[in-house]
Amino acid sequence: MSEIRSPLRSGPRPGGRSLRVQEAVHAAVVALIEEFGREGLTVPQVAARAGVTPSTIYRRWSDIATLVSDVAQRNLRIDCPLKPCGRLSDDLPAWAEMYQDEMDSTPGRAMVRDVLRGWDGMQKACPLLDAVRPSIAMICDASSEPVNFDVEAVIDAVVAPLLTRMIFTDAPLASTLARDAAVAFVERHSPNASGSGRGQ
Amino acid sequence: MSEIRSPLRSGPRPGGRSLRVQEAVHAAVVALIEEFGREGLTVPQVAARAGVTPSTIYRRWSDIATLVSDVAQRNLRIDCPLKPCGRLSDDLPAWAEMYQDEMDSTPGRAMVRDVLRGWDGMQKACPLLDAVRPSIAMICDASSEPVNFDVEAVIDAVVAPLLTRMIFTDAPLASTLARDAAVAFVERHSPNASGSGRGQ
């Protein structure tokens, strides 16, 4: 198999001009948000900065919320610069803490907000969970002991409470919220768990 | 202490005209959404139906997303028509199933979407969790056995995974998702739990 010329194959006219326009528009959104903030960002502004006409943007993204949501998704890159040591009771809590720090920050929250503004209520809001699975899987794979749970269980136990409380709670999150959840989760699934224990 | 005359005390001019305007506007939003759907709903439309001028709406709510979000919050009334029998292993899963049915329905999802559109990323998106706590507390109170967990733990274990997967997942939810989570949760906290077991 020789190399594929076009890197994308989604739309009918993927390469060339369309791509350039998309990149220019995305770059303009990033630049303008960084410069003036998300508030008051308008399509004509973005169009001017990107060097395209507003109608181009309206036809492709329909409105500013969708566009910003699109950009936010592209830029969600919570890479996991984590070197698993092989012990789940260390690795999972460490990752959880890092993840919380990323998400519960000004840019993290802004990303979630922007992405959610473009959500239609039916299809998923964004590949946020997809972005997280590889990190969790990597940690599980690195475990020296057998793992008796799957990635989805980790999402339910540590990611879900974090996101839910970020979005639907007023008070600032306890800084160890995700870490604690991860610790409890690992404890619960360790082979020599004592059972019942205390709540939470 | 004698009775307070004004039922509201938030704004500087709470009763009378302001209140009438707010009610008319809210009613107009509800009616128009029911009639034509959320798509394409505009401030001028709402204003016309409510019998007020657009500028009134703009000054009070700033934009249609905020207004719709506001309305959605007022109408979130997931009442719990549930008669606890006193056994957590029955009551909690039953409630969880009912809750999922409410939330993962067309109107439920629309409500969450609308509410989230108005979220600013910092303060909580809506009192969704507050609305849920009383139901859980009622079930716990009705339990004939001692309860060794708190309401927040239930939110983390059953509500959070449900909401997170509704929002950040593509595939339709398993209809027993919340129920299963509740069953596992109760099991985990039952006095005679066997411990480790298999994950999820």
Place this chain on the structure above:
DNA sequence: CGTCTAAAGCAAATATTTTGCGTTAGAGAG
């Protein structure tokens, strides 16, 4: 190199949002 078309440009037509200023309802004092 020529054809064919999705996507971009352009500009006129609409629709919306913003704003300044006059008006009104209703709370509170006397």
Place this chain on the structure above:
DNA sequence: CTCTCTAACGCAAAATATTTGCTTTAGACG
């Protein structure tokens, strides 16, 4: 009860944003 005072509303003009019909262009494919 009447008077005063002001937050919130109405109105209309101005400023912006959005939609739309038609033309032009880039680039995929034969």
